[in-house]
Amino acid sequence: MLELEPPVSLESQQRIWGLNQRLRNHESVQEVIPGMNNITLILRDPQQNALDAIERLQRWWEESEAEFPASREVSIPVIYGGASGPDLTVVAEHAGLTPRQVVELHSSSEYVVFFIGFQPGFPYLGGLDSRLHTPRRAEPRVAVPAGSVGIGGSQTGIYPLASPGGWQLIGHTSTALFDPRQQPPVLLRPGDRVRFVPQQEGVC
Amino acid sequence: MLNILRAGLATTIQDAGRAGWRQYGISPGGVLDYPAMFTANVLVGNAPHSAVLEIVLGQFKAEFTRNGWFALTGAGCQAELDGQPVWTGWRTAVKKGQVLSLAMPKRGMRSYLAVQGGFNLPAMLGSLSTDLKAGFGGFKGRILQDGDRLPLGKPTRTFDRKVGVRQLLWGNRIRALPGPEYHEFSRDAQQAFWRTAWKLSPQSNRMGYRLEGRQLSRESPRELLSHGVMPGVIQVPPSGQPIVLMADAQTTGGYPRIASVIEADLYHLAQIRLGEPVHFIHCTLPEAMLARQHQQRALDQMMWGLNED
Numbered sequence: 001m002l003e004l005e006p007p008v009s010l011e012s013q014q015r016i017w018g019l020n021q022r023l024r025n026h027e028s029v030q031e032v033i034p035g036m037n038n039i040t041l042i043l044r045d046p047q048q049n050a051l052d053a054i055e056r057l058q059r060w061w062e063e064s065e066a067e068f069p070a071s072r073e074v075s076i077p078v079i080y081g082g083a084s085g086p087d088l089t090v091v092a093e094h095a096g097l098t099p100r101q102v103v104e105l106h107s108s109s110e111y112v113v114f115f116i117g118f119q120p121g122f123p124y125l126g127g128l129d130s131r132l133h134t135p136r137r138a139e140p141r142v143a144v145p146a147g148s149v150g151i152g153g154s155q156t157g158i159y160p161l162a163s164p165g166g167w168q169l170i171g172h173t174s175t176a177l178f179d180p181r182q183q184p185p186v187l188l189r190p191g192d193r194v195r196f197v198p199q200q201e202g203v204c
Numbered sequence: 205m206l207n208i209l210r211a212g213l214a215t216t217i218q219d220a221g222r223a224g225w226r227q228y229g230i231s232p233g234g235v236l237d238y239p240a241m242f243t244a245n246v247l248v249g250n251a252p253h254s255a256v257l258e259i260v261l262g263q264f265k266a267e268f269t270r271n272g273w274f275a276l277t278g279a280g281c282q283a284e285l286d287g288q289p290v291w292t293g294w295r296t297a298v299k300k301g302q303v304l305s306l307a308m309p310k311r312g313m314r315s316y317l318a319v320q321g322g323f324n325l326p327a328m329l330g331s332l333s334t335d336l337k338a339g340f341g342g343f344k345g346r347i348l349q350d351g352d353r354l355p356l357g358k359p360t361r362t363f364d365r366k367v368g369v370r371q372l373l374w375g376n377r378i379r380a381l382p383g384p385e386y387h388e389f390s391r392d393a394q395q396a397f398w399r400t401a402w403k404l405s406p407q408s409n410r411m412g413y414r415l416e417g418r419q420l421s422r423e424s425p426r427e428l429l430s431h432g433v434m435p436g437v438i439q440v441p442p443s444g445q446p447i448v449l450m451a452d453a454q455t456t457g458g459y460p461r462i463a464s465v466i467e468a469d470l471y472h473l474a475q476i477r478l479g480e481p482v483h484f485i486h487c488t489l490p491e492a493m494l495a496r497q498h499q500q501r502a503l504d505q506m507m508w509g510l511n512e513d
Contacts, residue, residue: 001384001431003431006429024227030224031224031226033431033455033456034432035429035456036430036431038429038431038432039432040433042226042434046493046496047493116227116455117430117432117454118454118455118456119337119338120225120228120230120338122229161339180328180338180341185329186229
């Protein structure tokens, strides 16, 4: 694992994406897992390649400054509030805003997928307006429906699968983030830019 | 077809797992006891990483609808084929209509059933392994149920006699490497980690094994950023009770890593029962790599021996 000095920055995260694209197709590399400010490498034959890989990783990291990974813009339609976002009012109260203002703020930012983890296709998004930072629920929900859009602390994200979860749920999308029958099976990739588009059925 | 008459507690279809999808949050999955899967497959002439049934604590019954061969490995379950004893670690001939039944194992936790020709099911993202958390792969993405009918693949070899092999033994002394945050734990916690007889908590599953014993305290308050994790990594959440990540674990995590079980010893964990003690033995990276190499060589030699047969 290669870990960078804090703080987390978009610029160093971009270098991680670049390194990821470069390493994943290398013959001695089985898997690459980009994380937050770090990257983990799984080698096919550690006995043979471990020392080489460490050296190469160092060199590639130093060279990676100039690499710009392909980045796409993805719009995700969201129904905010009501049954789709039962915690919208909680977030609004915490921020001292109206639910409508929360929706406006949440849907006016452009978010960046820092990395994918936790669940298949679950994006860790950077770029949440600090006014919307809201603590997780004291009592996590036993079942959060797939497609739920939530806020947990300083992060916002979408649950690709139904699961237990402690985030504040502000909306819901019918866009599938994970479908194992599709190629590729996940909608979002590290480096993608995401916009949430409020739908008329919800608060907007 | 293999007709499942009694599915048991948590029987799933598993192979060596799906590689290459972790960066999308998709776990590798796959069997918990790799040597047992490998052994069962090569006994019946399948490719060593073919899909097998992973049967938890026996109590399983299935009917074969064609003649052929099968092999059981892992935990021995007083298996019987139409009332005749079946040996674990052997290849056994089966006739159309015969019923294989497994009782509770006396030792061990997981048994593996390989059927000659394997299972004829669609690979999802390159693997037949069942991902229970995401609900895909294997048979309909779920645990097997009574009445399921599993289609079998075409056998490529014929055999004329039953044959057995010496299976890799399992135990509860498991080698581990100190993890990246090992030095952030107190000296007391470090020593306790190696000295405690950890007990496997009932809240353990294919995602992670929770261990009960001493509470391990960390001295550094440093918050970790999410990073890639893999099976074998031993995390210590704020509760101080360690968790060993298993095949279905999530792909990234943020808890401090006190240690990591070496790859060659992961299979022991597949066979530890709830409540049984586990000891971690300090090991070095060269030892870990050598153990991995030796294990694979032993398995390959077993396969070559059977192929010459």
